[in-house]
Amino acid sequence: MAETQAAERLSARVHALRARKAQLDAQQRDTEKDDEIRRLREQVDQARTELADMQAHRLGEFARDDYDDHGRMSGAGSKLKGTPVRTVHRFVSDDPEVREVHRHLDTLYVLRHAITDDTGRPVPVTESRYFQNLVRTHPYFREQYKAGIGAGSGESMNVWVPDGWSASLHRRVELGRRLGALHRRMPMTEPVMYLPFQGLRGRSYIVPERSGANDYTDAAKAVPATFDSTSPTGPTDPGVGRLRLEAAKVGHRIVVSEETREDSIIAAMPYFEDELVSTLLYAEEDAQVNGDVAAGSGTALDADRVAAAWAKDHIAAFNGYRKIIRGQTSPARAACVTAKVITEADIMALKILAGKYAMGLANQTSVLVTSALGYNRMLTMKDDQGNQLVTTLDKIGPQATVITGQMGSVFGLPIIPSDVVREDLDVNGTAAGVTATDRTAVYLVNRDQFLFGDYRLPRIKGRDIIETDQVAMVVMRRFTFNGFNKTEHTLAELYNV
Numbered sequence: 056m057a058e059t060q061a062a063e064r065l066s067a068r069v070h071a072l073r074a075r076k077a078q079l080d081a082q083q084r085d086t087e088k089d090d091e092i093r094r095l096r097e098q099v100d101q102a103r104t105e106l107a108d109m110q111a112h113r114l115g116e117f118a119r120d121d122y123d124d125h126g127r128m129s130g131a132g133s134k135l136k137g138t139p140v141r142t143v144h145r146f147v148s149d150d151p152e153v154r155e156v157h158r159h160l161d162t163l164y165v166l167r168h169a170i171t172d173d174t175g176r177p178v179p180v181t182e183s184r185y186f187q188n189l190v191r192t193h194p195y196f197r198e199q200y201k202a203g204i205g206a207g208s209g210e211s212m213n214v215w216v217p218d219g220w221s222a223s224l225h226r227r228v229e230l231g232r233r234l235g236a237l238h239r240r241m242p243m244t245e246p247v248m249y250l251p252f253q254g255l256r257g258r259s260y261i262v263p264e265r266s267g268a269n270d271y272t273d274a275a276k277a278v279p280a281t282f283d284s285t286s287p288t289g290p291t292d293p294g295v296g297r298l299r300l301e302a303a304k305v306g307h308r309i310v311v312s313e314e315t316r317e318d319s320i321i322a323a324m325p326y327f328e329d330e331l332v333s334t335l336l337y338a339e340e341d342a343q344v345n346g347d348v349a350a351g352s353g354t355a356l357d358a359d360r361v362a363a364a365w366a367k368d369h370i371a372a373f374n375g376y377r378k379i380i381r382g383q384t385s386p387a388r389a390a391c392v393t394a395k396v397i398t399e400a401d402i403m404a405l406k407i408l409a410g411k412y413a414m415g416l417a418n419q420t421s422v423l424v425t426s427a428l429g430y431n432r433m434l435t436m437k438d439d440q441g442n443q444l445v446t447t448l449d450k451i452g453p454q455a456t457v458i459t460g461q462m463g464s465v466f467g468l469p470i471i472p473s474d475v476v477r478e479d480l481d482v483n484g485t486a487a488g489v490t491a492t493d494r495t496a497v498y499l500v501n502r503d504q505f506l507f508g509d510y511r512l513p514r515i516k517g518r519d520i521i522e523t524d525q526v527a528m529v530v531m532r533r534f535t536f537n538g539f540n541k542t543e544h545t546l547a548e549l550y551n552v
Contacts (some may be wrong), residue, residue: 144157250506307529358486419502425496451464476495
């Protein structure tokens with residue numbers, strides 16, 4: 056026993072001596088490199104001095120402590136060091152340092168399509184002052200430049216100037232959605248896709264224990280099919296169908312004067328991004344509610360959208376709520392009993408029309424979508440005792456789950472106002488322009504019954520317009536919207552509101 060313990064102590068001692076020897080060898084090697092390390096530190100100190108001198112000309116606020124005492128990057132660089140630009144470009148993060156990198160990448164993306172020299176020749180973004188200052192002053196971009204292009208790898212600078220918006224800007228679009236956030240979204244791999252879906256719910260059956268060697272040959276002993284003709288509820292039709300998703304290309308153009316040079320564009324980037332996000336969101340949600348593929352023709356839903364020019368508008372991309380309702384086998388539409396006054400009976404009539412699709416607050420499957428005018432008229436609803444029927448957010452409480460854009464609820468249905476819901480409709484819920492045009496509508500929407508398809512995220516392209524001495528930038532995307540059981544009451548409308 057004693058011999059075993061002694062052997063174990065001796066073994067531990069041997070391991071300790073070997074570790075100490077390795078440590079001493081490393082220290083000796085480090086000592087031999089002291090001169091090289093000293094020279095490197097002198098170069099780092101000189102670079103830090105130059106960086107401080109350029110403080111007034113730098114693009115971002117990067118202090119001297121972006122680097123530690125050994126010249127290693129701290130701050131943004133320490134988190135992203137060694138990560139390729141194209142990888143960081145796809146990061147979805149709330150980290151301010153990642154978002155700062157995304158901001159610079161988005162500016163480079165716009166400059167890539169917008170700037171020209173005095174002769175009208177497009178200027179490669181890598182020749183811009185913005186890019187050159189960026190690789191000199193920003194820790195992350197400086198490291199990427201030195202590791203790639205600056206190291207003589209032969210890599211083109213444009214390889215890591217992304218040709219697309221950053222994840223942060225796409226996320227701004229996502230967070231800005233109100234109506235668009237109600238439904239699921241599916242990435243499309245083809246411009247036209249078909250999704251199979253089942254209209255009816257299948258049934259399960261009791262399966263008894265089988266012990267016979269040849270039971271598998273007896274059809275009567277097999278597990279019944281999900282939609283079996285012998286079902287106690289009678290033969291069932293699975294209602295298997297397919298949902299067609301056809302991506303429509305939607306875009307808008309921004310024209311910039313040739314006199315607008317690089318510095319002006321950079322200064323206008325926050326405004327440019329705000330306009331981009333708001334335009335994309337408005338086009339999506341306006342088509343979601345008012346979309347009409349017949350726009351620009353005599354069969355358009357609204358008389359004020361018959362002119363041929365409307366065929367090129369974003370509302371002609373696909374059919375929205377209003378047009379889908381009118382395509383139902385028996386359109387789920389009801390008029391307010393009293394014009395421009397919403398009552399308890401009106402909301403209940405809407406819920407009855409939607410039937411099983413009018414699920415309430417328990418799972419938030421269904422919501423009420425209306426305009427600001429419609430929401431304000433809802434706030435006037437009171438019960439027999441004079442109590443307000445709409446529960447506003449301040450009364451819902453912080454523990455409740457609130458849908459994006461929700462301003463309140465009534466009878467368990469979240470209320471989401473939107474500026475795309477028209478407030479100039481007539482007594483029939485259309486814009487015929489021949490009767491009263493001061494009405495709006497309320498739509499009860501089942502969220503699970505509709506789907507967005509995204510085929511191409513927003514992209515920007517640019518070109519010179521030599522005839523007018525301008526630069527045109529066009530932002531385009533491809534997406535679509537459709538419903539599964541469009542002939543059923545997955546949507547219901549209260550009009551003459």
